[in-house]
Amino acid sequence: MPVQKLTDAGVLTLHCPEGRSHSEVFDTLMRGLYVDVMANGRLAYRVRYRLHGKQRVFTLGDARLLTVEEARAAARTTLRRVLIGDDPRSEVLPEQGPTLAAFFLEQYLPYVKSYKRSWSTDETMLRQHLIPAFGERAMGSVIPPDVARLVETMRGRGYAAGTCNRALVLLRYGYTLALRWNIEGVEQNPAKELKGLKEDNRIERFLTPDQTQHLLVAVRKSQNPLLASIVAFLIYTGARKREVLDARWSDIDVSRKLWRIPKTKSGKVRHVPLSMGALQLLAALRAEHPPLDGLVFANPCTGRPFVSIFHSWDTARQRAGLPELRLHDLRHSFASFLVNAGRSLYEVQELLGHADIRTTSRYAHLSRERLFEAVEAVPLIKG
Structure with missing residues (x-):
């Protein structure tokens, strides 16, 4: 049982030992407080206590959102409740309604699964952000300042404005349904009046060939044995992160040099041509890592499939000197390589799977040198 003085920086470097589903690292300054380090990359603060002769555990929240001091304060409050015989895990008062976790997992998710293709995105947002923050709270006890603090905390932890806004939208819609369904204890929507953060979707980063090489060197040094292959495959194909992480060998047709993506953002099946580099990568991957459950990049x-590769990716991009680079920027880089090689926007549109050419037109400005070469085709006017 590892024990150490927990620090904000130290907690973010913790990782689960290979072959284990999770590991626990206890704090030296607060009895019972520990970080639960899971194989999927999630970090959660929990406190262990005994009540009526039985050992129990109470989850305090996401260790990427809470500071160590906040976790210690929450653990101290929890243990004080235990001292007076109160179980922190006991049911909330009926007039406060169900816990947020109970409502979203038992009522919200089954409902949206019936019609929403992207319900798994909601599930991830719940698991990573909303439930760690409010899961144990009664729905009726959450107020607008609580939600505002969550958004501020996420932003302070480096999450993009779009991610923070998606958390806000999900919470707002969940409470809208709870009010519509007359869930007991829910009398207001704490996210209704909060405005989303301003998003700048025009920010796109494109790797230069030199930066690409620096990045590939960095990912090869990662403790995640598959990160280098995942990043290289993203660059080779221009696919979305989730498409790659969920890729299956049964959808790879080596003879036809095609990768079939059955679930795409548009809801349509897409076929991605595989370059020689992508095919060589897949051949080496299959030889080094025996397939698990048919997955190309199994954890x-x-x-x-990997739930998240953020920690290993963040470590690698920092090492490569590219701290602002997002995984999605590899898709932009794929497009920029094609445009700068003289490929048409219609070819880029097809390879990226864009339904609308206007989405692809953002890459039209990339190759200035080619535009200068093009105007030289106009003959000189003698006058």
């Missing part, structure tokens, strides 16, 4: 700790 070796779980045998399932």
Whole structure:
């Protein structure tokens, strides 16, 4: 049982030992407080206590959102409740309604699964942000300042404005349904009046060939044995992160040099041509890592698709000197390589799977040198 003085910086460097589903690192300054480090990359603060002779655990929240001092304060409050015989895990008062976790997991998710293709995105947002922040709270006890603090905390932790806004939208819609369904204890929507953060969707980063090489060197040094292959495959194909992480060998047709993506953002099946580099990568990957459950990039700790690769990716991009680079920027870089090589926007549109050419037109400005070469085709006017 590892024990150490927890610090904000130290907590973010913790990782789950290979072959284990999770590990626990206890704090030296607060009895019972520990970080639960899971194989999927999630970090959660929990406090262990005994009540009526039985050992129990109470989850305090996401360790990427709470500071160590906040976790210690929450643990101290929890243990004080235990001292007077109150179980922190006990049911909330009926007049406050169900816990937020109970409502969203037992009522909201089954409902949206019936019609929403992207319900898994909601599930991820709940698991990573909303439930760690409010999961144990009664729905009726959450007020607008609580939601505002969550958004501020996420922003302070480096999450993009779009991610913060999606958390806000999900919470707002969940409470709208709770009010519509007359859920007991829910009398207001704490997210209704809060405005979303301003998003600048025009920010796009494109790797230069030199930056690409620096990045590939950095990812090869990662403790995640599959990160280098995942990043290289993203660059080779221009696919979305989730498409790559969920890729299956049964959808790879080596003879036809095609990768079939059954679930795309548009809801349509897409076929991605595979370059020689992508095919060589897949051949090496299959030789080095025996397929698990048919997955191309299975998490070796779980045998399932990676839920998140943020920690290993963040470490690698910092090492490469590219701290602002997002995984999605590899898709932009794929497009920029094509445009600068003289490929048409219609070809880029097809390869990226854009339904509208206007989405692809953002890359029209990339190759200035080619435009200068093009105007030289106009003959000199003798006058």
